[in-house]
Amino acid sequence: MTPSSNMDAEPKTRSGEDYKMHFQPREFLRTYFRHPQEQPEDNYLAWALKMMQKVFCGSGLHGHRLLDVGSGPTIHQVLSACEVFDEIYLSDFTELNRNELQLWLEDSPEAYNWNRIIQYVCDLEGNVDTCESKSERLRRKVRSVLPCDVNQHPPVCGIDPPFDYILTSLCLDAACLDIEMYHQAVAHLAGLLNDGGNLGVLTSFEATFYYVGNERFKALSLSEDTVREAMTKAGLSITVYEKHLRSNADSNVCSDYKAMVFVVAQKIPEQKE
Numbered sequence: 424m425t426p427s428s429n430m431d432a433e434p435k436t437r438s439g440e441d442y443k444m445h446f447q448p449r450e451f452l453r454t455y456f457r458h459p460q461e462q463p464e465d466n467y468l469a470w471a472l473k474m475m476q477k478v479f480c481g482s483g484l485h486g487h488r489l490l491d492v493g494s495g496p497t498i499h500q501v502l503s504a505c506e507v508f509d510e511i512y513l514s515d516f517t518e519l520n521r522n523e524l525q526l527w528l529e530d531s532p533e534a535y536n537w538n539r540i541i542q543y544v545c546d547l548e549g550n551v552d553t554c555e556s557k558s559e560r561l562r563r564k565v566r567s568v569l570p571c572d573v574n575q576h577p578p579v580c581g582i583d584p585p586f587d588y589i590l591t592s593l594c595l596d597a598a599c600l601d602i603e604m605y606h607q608a609v610a611h612l613a614g615l616l617n618d619g620g621n622l623g624v625l626t627s628f629e630a631t632f633y634y635v636g637n638e639r640f641k642a643l644s645l646s647e648d649t650v651r652e653a654m655t656k657a658g659l660s661i662t663v664y665e666k667h668l669r670s671n672a673d674s675n676v677c678s679d680y681k682a683m684v685f686v687v688a689q690k691i692p693e694q695k696e
């Protein structure tokens with residue numbers, strides 16, 4: 424689905440608290456999460472799933488607690504992670520998104536159907552799993568769906584840190600209104616990590632907006648320098664930096680990002696005096 428073409432004026436750009444009223448989970452899912460090969464404008468989802476498979480399943484990584492921040496109504500970002508972490512915590516700013524996640528976790532007949540995307544990830548992982556067994560494993564490993572606000576300290580309510588891994592996909596560029604807020608949010612998340620723990624951030628570059636149905640949302644325009652600086656200032660050391668250049672930068676109906684980046688950065692233990 425793309426934004427309506429017969430609108431008279433450009434719609435208001437939403438941000439901040441607007442998410443709670445105007446970000447419709449089903450519109451978001453139907454637009455961006457049909458199938459990796461059926462994405463609007465770009466094939467970033469196929470790239471993101473491959474990246475997650477490589478980072479989580481192809482590197483010998485294993486950990487106990489993973490927190491996904493700003494999960495939205497989506498589970499694709501933890502499909503590979505659930506193979507190597509014992510406990511997974513999902514979180515989002517809006518109740519509508521948390522309710523949507525809960526429907527899938529409860530295997531409700533009203534839940535969004537993720538099976539084609541789950542099967543795609545099973546194929547990427549070499550089909551050691553069936554769609555049913557991966558779904559069952561993820562449902563078992565997700566311990567809770569928590570409220571969060573990356574602009575607050577602490578950013579997640581209802582659970583005590585630390586975590587071995589914090590993942591956040593397309594959330595910081597949606598939640599932070601300027602670069603200073605972005606730096607602070609990265610520092611808030613780094614503060615929840617164990618020494619040696621990892622922060623994995625999937626982010627857009629040079630985006631200014633994205634659509635969810637007819638609602639236009641602000642995106643914070645980020646660059647490689649901004650992201651690297653935020654990580655370094657937060658006491659993190661970058662270990663993975665993967666970039667996907669948008670395949671058709673001329674078509675920007677749903678969003679105007681130029682690239683997607685997945686960065687993993689490790690928390691450097693503080694020196695004891």
Ligand SMILES: C[S@@+](CC[C@H](N)C(=O)[O-])C[C@H]1O[C@@H](n2cnc3c(N)ncnc32)[C@H](O)[C@@H]1O
Nearest residue numbers: 493494495516517571572573592593594597598
């Ligand atoms: C573009 S969606 C990304 C959803 C999902 N993580 C993904 O990769 O598709 C942006 C998400 O950021 C969440 N969000 C907005 N403001 C936030 C805030 N202050 N703190 C945490 N999450 C926020 C929204 O509710 C929404 O789910």
